[in-house]
Amino acid sequence: MTNARTVQLIITKMGCASCVGRVETALRTVPCVEDASVNFATEIAQVTFTGPTSDITQALESAGYPAATRQIELEIDGMSCASCVSKIERALESAPGVVAAQVNLATEGATVSYLDGSTDAEALSQVSARLGYRARLKATQSDEEQTDAKAEDILKLTRATIFAAVLALPVFILEMGGHMIPAFHHWVHATLGEQTSQLIQFALTSALLVGPGRVFYLKGIPSLMRAAPDMNALVALGTGAAYLYSVTATFVPQALPQGTVNVYFEAAAVIVVLILLGRLLEARAKGKTGAAIRKLVGLQPKTARVEQNGTTVDRPIAEITVGDILQIRPGERVPVDADVLDGNSYVDESMITGEPVPVGKSAKDQVIGGTVNGTGALRVQASRVGTDTVLAQVIRMVEQAQGAKLPIQGLVDRITYRFVPAVIAIAGLTVVAWLIFGPSPTLPLALVAGVSVLIIACPCAMGLATPTSIMVGTGRAAELGVLFRKGDALQQLQQAKVVALDKTGTLTLGRPxxxxxxxxxxxxxxxxxxxxxxxxxxxxxxxxxxxxxxxxxxxxxxxxxxxxxxxxxxxxxxxxxxxxxxxxxxxxxxxxxxxxxxxxxxxxxxxxxxxxxxxxxxxxxxxxxxDPIKPGTPEALARLHEMGITLAMVTGDNARTAQALADRLGIDHITAEVLPDGKLDAINRLRDLYGTLAFVGDGINDAPALAAADIGIAIGTGTDVAIETADVVLMSGDLRGVANAMEMSRQTMCNIRQNLGWAFGYNILLIPVAAGVLYPFGGPLLSPALAAGAMALSSVFVVSNALRLRRVRASMVENTPPTPKEAHA
The missing domain is CATH 3.40.1110.10 (Calcium-transporting ATPase, cytoplasmic domain N)
Incomplete structure (x- = not known):
């Protein structure tokens, strides 16, 4: 794959899970796109492509799902002539996700439009900085303004839901109150009259559909016109049918057969309220699924104390460059990755590595941005800044994992892509069947059944079942120090039958x-x-x-x-x-x-x-x-045995040393004295013998084995080559992370299966009930309002169930604090 780049785009106007297939189809028809994966829960598309960004934006626009864009203003230092302007402008325009860039020499600034989610202000600032022109976000635009869009959307949805409920409540009371309390029915007829009651319902329902409910028509009708209906189309058809029938019954009753003159304004009104409420609850719940990312982003402080000309000044993090000398006081967060020059302290790295015990730091040690300094003062030199820091890489890995699509999701997407057209067809057949075979009055009953089928169908729950669990599961795993770099590893790891481990640096410390x-x-x-x-x-x-x-x-x-x-x-x-x-x-x-x-x-x-x-x-x-065994290794291997995993060791060390270690740790299978190529053969033999295989390693010589295994697990303290090759990265060198990764994989996949079981079972059982199959046997004919409530609760149930993964505890936790000598060793 030459010159390919991968960006994450925020897709707008996706109303339900069936939209996922349409967006992916639109993206994959673009010649330069090599791969595209869309996550309904996050509304993010991960696209790998080789051509211009404009081709992708045009394809999404034509499909009716435009990519969200943002515009930022950068202040750029050091520009002296027009050649500086053109150089920076070309670099910004070639950056992934950038739609347009204009650099102004007079104002010493740049206006950059980019696809929201594909990049950010910090990454664009680094593009300019790499050319030698320090750039920073203009003070008028804060990071908070960029991250509060979701909160603003939830606030708007809350207001719309409350307004809709205020309009719907009188309609519901006027119509349904009479059915529940006969005396109230007689009072309404005696005081208002039936015609006046219907006119009030018409006015309030019209205001509701034109106001808070218009979103369903603005999105649903165009999707019908494109012959690609979504969830909004179902709501628009259902409420529109109920509303138009009621308007006809109110103003032109003679156009309807005798005995069928009924109004269903309350059904249209209550459906809109309940679906808005469901989307509000879903949006609030979905907002919690990204808590891990927000927590990681919040770890980095806003400013750092920099030594400059014999004094110290507070400087924004975006302005810190490699080589700057920083001072970190007791209790402060480390601003960027750095090397310790002076001082002694213990640093809490638990939010990065998952290890709860603070790590001793002194001269020549490295500290990680976002971690918390203990009681000592440190003087450090910045070694990695911006997107190069460990924290930024962790955030990027988690985002990629959360946007990944598991193999199980492919089947779900194929079903949901055809689901809405199928539901419309079922609703049509339901109406026809009731008109032909139904009891009198057939038309109102056919309308109720048809609308109920349209409303109760819930592709949202099916579409949310997998991605919400992935988001929460991978986020929680990151908090435990386990990074799933590749999405399918989350599904495959729980299928592993054998775990093969390298010896030096993996089972042991890697030094005598x-x-x-x-x-x-x-x-x-x-x-x-x-x-x-x-x-x-x-x-x-x-x-x-x-x-x-x-x-x-x-x-x-x-x-x-x-x-x-x-x-x-x-x-x-x-x-x-x-x-x-x-x-x-x-x-x-x-x-x-x-x-x-x-x-x-x-x-x-x-x-x-x-x-x-x-x-x-x-x-x-x-x-x-x-070469001593790493702390926690015996407990980790014992836990894996409890999980039913076969353990193997593949090492280049001599057989006697390997056998002695295996005897101490209870390892089941040993392959010793092998070269890197021999490790591949050993892995293939183990796979043939036991089944799905995970390999754990840390060195350059482990990279081929990590790539060849079904699931490659790299020790985060190992080499960059090993980490880049692996599917799963353990941020600490502790093998207990393997047990935690396995536990997280199993719990997440169990959660996904629960969600899919509920989502599919819900539709399989309730669509026939909504169609009225129980009615001939004395069963209920489901009202559209109840159908709307059930549909809303289905999505909320799926997201709420996924959020339970936030409470998953580590399978194993390190409890033994290191001595100062161990910490500094």
């Missing part, structure tokens, strides 16, 4: 650590470690570094250090001759190992590396160094 010290011949453990570390500090070998790292900070001076290739080191420490290295080094120097040889051999059998220390020709101690 001092494991144990066994002193002998009267030497003390502290003395031995002090002397060994002093000598090993002169070597860069990983094993030497592990010993030096475990030592106290005040090491004695060393002289006459000599490296003995393949054997170890020798030197003088505080006037004593020190030898440290393998058993061969000791044997070469006639050092008797009998006291410690058995223990050293036993540790070697477990995969550790034994070393010996001699002082002045006498054996002083044995030291063992190993």
């Amino acid at each position: 650590e001092l494991d144990s010290i066994a002193p002998t011949n009267g030497f003390g453990q502290t003395e031995v470690l002090r002397l060994a570390a002093a000598l090993e500090a002169r070597s860069e070998h990983p094993i030497a570094t592990a010993i030096a790292r475990a030592s106290p900070s005040d090491l004695p001076d060393v002289s006459n250090v000599q490296s003995l290739t393949g054997l170890g080191l020798q030197g003088q420490v505080e006037g004593r001759n020190i030898l440290i290295g393998s058993h061969k080094l000791m044997e070469k120097n006639n050092i008797d190992l009998s006291d410690l040889q058995a223990e050293a051999d036993a540790r070697a059998a477990e995969g550790a590396t034994p070393l010996f220390l001699a002082i002045d020709g006498q054996l002083a101690a044995s030291l063992t160094v190993s």
Whole structure:
């Protein structure tokens, strides 16, 4: 896929789930579009294309679903001539999602129109900044103004619903009150008269349909004219039929057969109120599905304290550049990704990694933007800003996952695409059947049944069933430190039968650590470690570094250090001759190992590396160094076993070390001493043997295996290559995240199945009831008003059920806080 880019567009005028198929069809007919996926819950289309953005906007406009656009004003510094203007203008116009850009040298600003959802002010500012012209959003337009559109829509919908209810209530009381309370019926006839009552109902219902209810006609009738009816068309047809019949009965009663002169103004009015109420409840509930994204966006502070010319100034985050020196006070949020220059503190990274325990930070450590500094002050240097920060990448991954379409959704979309035309056809057949076979008066009964079928059908619930669960599930997973980068991984992970794991850096920390010290011949453990570390500090070998790292900070001076290739080191420490290295080094120097040889051999059998220390020709101690198992790994693997998962290890390490580790962790299947290509063969064999396979890895050599597995899970502390190749990313290096990811996948898919079961079951059961199949057997003939209420509740039920995923708890949580040395290690 060459020169392809992917943008997210906000699609307007989608009234129901059946619109999804029409928008996708419109997009896919554009020659330059390689892929298009539309999410009804978020009203977002994810489009991969190679040509100009205008082709896409024109296709959406022609289909009747235009993409939402925004216009922003940028202030640009450093422009000196017309060539600067044209350079910036061309760069902005070529940015993904930009419809038009105009740069003005006189005002030192730019006006940019872009497809809403495809980019944002920060990304466009970075386009200019990369050319060397710092850009920022004009102060007149705040971020809050851009993010409050949904709240404004909900407020407008609330007002429309209340106004509609005020108009509908008298209509309902005048008509239905008489049916429920005979005395009220007689009072209305005695005081107002039947004709006056009908005229009042006509006036109020007309005002309601022209006012709050006109949205259904403005959207539904054009969709009928395009031969692509949506949910609005169903409402427009149903209420329009009830209203026109009632108008005829009121003003031209002689045009109707005798005995069929009835008014249904209350049905049209109440239907509009109930559907508006349903959409209001749905909009409020859908607003909560994006809570995870809003929470992540809210993590970044608005300003940062920057060192400048010997003083500190507060500067907006958008103006921070790589290399700026920042000061972070206790309790403040870290503004951008940065490297610590000075200071010591503990930083709460739970909102990014899901780990509840603060992490120690000191010089040369990295801090992540959006995390919370503890009680210490830090001085840092910005390393990544804007869209390059970890937080921005997390938000982008979550947005992509929330906009993804699972394989199960494809079937739903194909059904909903044909659903509305099918419902209209069923409603037509219902009317015809009642006119032919129904009892007298057939016309009113046929009208009631036909309108009820139109109103009760609910493609919205079917269309919302999957995407709302995806939105909430992936958002909650992100809060737990699990990022589903690719949507189908959410569905596939719960099907996994075997989890294959890399060893180094995945099951283990990926670096050697001092494991144990066994002193002998009267030497003390502290003395031995002090002397060994002093000598090993002169070597860069990983094993030497592990010993030096475990030592106290005040090491004695060393002289006459000599490296003995393949054997170890020798030197003088505080006037004593020190030898440290393998058993061969000791044997070469006639050092008797009998006291410690058995223990050293036993540790070697477990995969550790034994070393010996001699002082002045006498054996002083044995030291063992190993790559320790990561905290939480045994618990994570035990939890996966409880879930019925088969565990396998695929590693390039030697078989003895791998077997020892597998025995300790209870791993079922081992493939050792394999090259990266061999990992692919091992994965294929495991898949053939057990079924759907997930592979967990962290290194560059794991990238092919991550790509080849059914589900690739990358440790977030690993390499960028591994993370970019994976389907799922664990933001921390803790394998308990695998269990959390599996749990989240299972819970989300269970929720989706519940939603689909309700949505399809609702329509399968209630459409026939609305059509009146129970009426010949003494059952009810569903009123259009009740049908509207049931339809509204169906969508609200689906969204509310999806919101339960927000309360899913982590399958496993790390509870053991690190020591300061562990935190800084």
